[in-house]
Amino acid sequence: xxxxxxxxxxxxxxxxxxxxxxxxxxxxxxxxxxxxxxxxxxxxxxxxxxxxxxxxxxxxxxxxxxxxxxxxxxxxxxxxxxx
Numbered sequence: 001x002x003x004x005x006x007x008x009x010x011x012x013x014x015x016x017x018x019x020x021x022x023x024x025x026x027x028x029x030x031x032x033x034x035x036x037x038x039x040x041x042x043x044x045x046x047x048x049x050x051x052x053x054x055x056x057x058x059x060x061x062x063x064x065x066x067x068x069x070x071x072x073x074x075x076x077x078x079x080x081x082x083x
Contacts, residue, residue, distance in 0.1 A: 063075075
């Protein structure tokens with residue numbers, strides 16, 4: 001076992017254990033439109049906003065419109081099947 005594995009094993013052994021069992025994660029609808037709508041509703045309930053754009057260029061333009069002073073933008077893009 002190398003040093004990295006030894007450290008990770010020690011961290012895993014010492015992780016705090018919850019005093020009560022964690023609930024099962026919720027089941028979300030499988031239709032892509034339902035997933036998007038559900039995500040949008042949850043985001044808005046937390047105070048977030050969502051925007052529909054046609055492509056990555058429009059997304060980039062929207063980000064620059066919302067945050068004109070930002071110099072570095074980091075994002076992850078994932079395509080929703082069936083859209």
